[in-house]
Amino acid sequence: MSDRIKKFLSSGTLFVWFCGTAVAASLLMVGGVLLLIMVNGLGFFWPHALVEMTLTDGTRVLGELKGEEVIPHSATPEFPEGKTRVRLKVGNRDLYGLDFRWVDTEHIASADSPKDVAAFERREWGNFYGRIREVSRGEDVVATGNQEGWKALQPLIEQANDLQEEIEHLQRDVIGDINFEIEGTRLRIRELELRGQDDAREVAELQAMTSQLETQYHKHVETLRALSRQLDEYSVLLVETNGQEKRLPVGQIVKALRPNDMDFFEKILRYFMNFWSVLSEEPREANTEGGISPAIFGTVMMVLIMSVAVVPFGVLAAFYLREYAKQGLIVRVIRIAVNNLAGVPSIVFGVFGLGFFVYAVGGTIDNLFYPEALPTPTFGTGGILWASFTLALLTVPVVIVSTEEGLSAVPREYREGSLALGATKFESMLRVILPCALPGILTGLILAVARATGEVAPLMLTGVVKLAPALPLDHHFPFLHFERKFMHLGFHIFDVGFQSPNVEAAKPMVYVTTLVLVMVVIVLNLSAVALRNYMQKKFKASAV
């Protein structure tokens, strides 16, 4: 018997089982997290059915059913499992004060899903659930009744959305350009003044340009006002389920749906449309509604800048440590220090980034190169460049370690062969060793990207904001604006989940943002993996 146990133990089968269990447990955990996020996040886009309930006190409730729970300690002889209650998203925040409501199941006298109720997604105050009483143009009523109104409203909403797009284009592109130029000339004038070269002619020219631009600006603003008035031309009188009325300009409605009247395919279509609009739109209502596109953009761009910064530094450091430095006590100490750096809490890097990059480096840059903009800081405040550099510092140990691993895996014969053929040390390193070590370097990059994408704490100190007025990349020279503050998916999750009032309504947004963040991490990682495979293939071929 004991022999068999001994044999079993020495055979290593137990160890295999251990390893298998560990792998299974990790996979389960990853799967569980993904499943949780997907279950909570993906449901958000589905056009949920609207339920209209009549309560026993005669009032009515209309909304989306959002869950059911057993009331704690409510078990009675008739209800051995306890009574239940349902949670409804009733919307109409401007009328009710809250978006959600709990209704005890025993208070529901009847419930059904009428086909004629509609959900209106509004630009402000969240959703409105109800019916249409009349559609009017100014004072004149165009259509009365729910059915007529619904028909009349559809083209109006489309028209309003087109108008809204035009307004946004005017605001962002046309007026944005003019403002950019005005600011540029203002800074130019200020610069000339500071240098003491304010020769009257040039300044006068610039000022003339400014006033010309300002005239243009005012002209466009007038157009904008006219368009906005056009938006408010039509209005719709809505009525909630208990008969309370609410007048709304059609321009306030993003979209109107009758989810109970939609078939399965329409719903699927709508699902993907909703998904796309969250990915592509700008946030509204202090980030709790609308899309997350600036946050996606900010996250990806920050990671790219970080990669560009971290790889050269990490690779050079690793080459020096492995190839040039005399192996000894100092190198060992440095290695230990690098490894320890990987364990420093990220917020510490954030504090360092704030003190060193933002205040010291950024402040100096401002004094030297942007004195005309002061006291408004240009680089002397958090920005995407400083955030990326801080993250680069955070991830540089990972790149160093894995590059060193890659270098140590290069066979000795390669180096010797290269040197024997007459190449210098530098040449053999560049032509032979670097290509062989590339997979290791890129593995380091993959790990660095994965770590950097999920990091939030240091960013909060070095340039992430709740709402950034402009993207760090646009069509204005020099295209990349490293000094700008940016939005980030991780911070967006923190902000919407923990800081926004009406946290109930914002909760699905948290899961959606998490889902998108995970997807961004996966896409970034996969592209790094693809790059690695491509490189591997290429160098294998060229090495032969």
Add this chain to the structure above:
Amino acid sequence: MRRFVLANATRRFFSKGIVSLSFIVLAVGIGSAGQSWAASDSMVDPAWKDYTQVSGVSGNLNSIGSDTLNNLMTLWAEGFRKEYLNVKIQIEGKGSSTAPPALIEGTAQLGPMSRQMKAKEMDKFEAKFGYKATTFPVAVDALAVYVNKDNPVQCMSMEEVDAAFSKTRRRGHSVNIDTWGKAGLDGNWKDTRVSLYGRNSASGTYGFFKKKVLKKGDYKDEVKEQPGSASVVQGVTEDRGGLGYSGIGYRTSGVRAIRLSAKSGDGCFDPTFANASAGKYPLARFLYLYVNKAPGKPLPPLVAEFLKYVYSKAGQHIVIKDGYFPLPQTLIMKKLGEM
């Protein structure tokens, strides 16, 4: 799937409907006895003025300060940007304590705070500039004490709230309230522990609550300090025995804001607009914007216009939208006069 849940719920109801009918009358009374915060209309002061644009406003505006005001500032910024397309506004909200250093260092022109500046902070400001920071109240908040939606407690006196949150009990309540039984509940609530949720010490809400309720006493060590007002509400939602404090703007359907009385034996008042403006609710407070204004000199046009926007009809409607209470026009006129 939703349909299924509902069908299930209604079927259960109908099968037992007759029996439960007798409960209903009773239960409706309790169920809806909550708070009917009427809609926004009752808070609107007809005297508010529309905002009028002026020319020559452009540039960058930075705001650093309170997280209670974070959302409100963002909403104002969104509205203000519609008036002036050439203005860029950046908002950071990590706690009221971050506002004074930002104003002193000049990294922000606006310092939103959910409490007044402490004397020490004001002294530092004065040491740098030679004059005091100017304060503008921009909204009214009723700091609400939240319990889980299932908690039947209706009213607590300030002494009781102090005895629940503080280990020093400066208000002199005789017992330490650590179970709901000691706050007057019975049944299965009697031995349920009071689980406390509060804010972190950088928050102005933390300071205000400590000053007003605890009379500058100490918080208990078991208060779970949360990074944001919304997480206090989240905590109380998930925790049946939860008790926490946060701005009234953070109310959700998972929690209930209880009525408070200034002294035990006094009348209890809901944290409503009417009670807050009549001074009956004991924890009403102003939310402030601090700015750097040299005496005798006008404010920078950008800051001045932002304040005017906040004090306009549109600005005060945004206050209502965010769940806080707006200011009466009389106060607004006074403050605009000071500008």
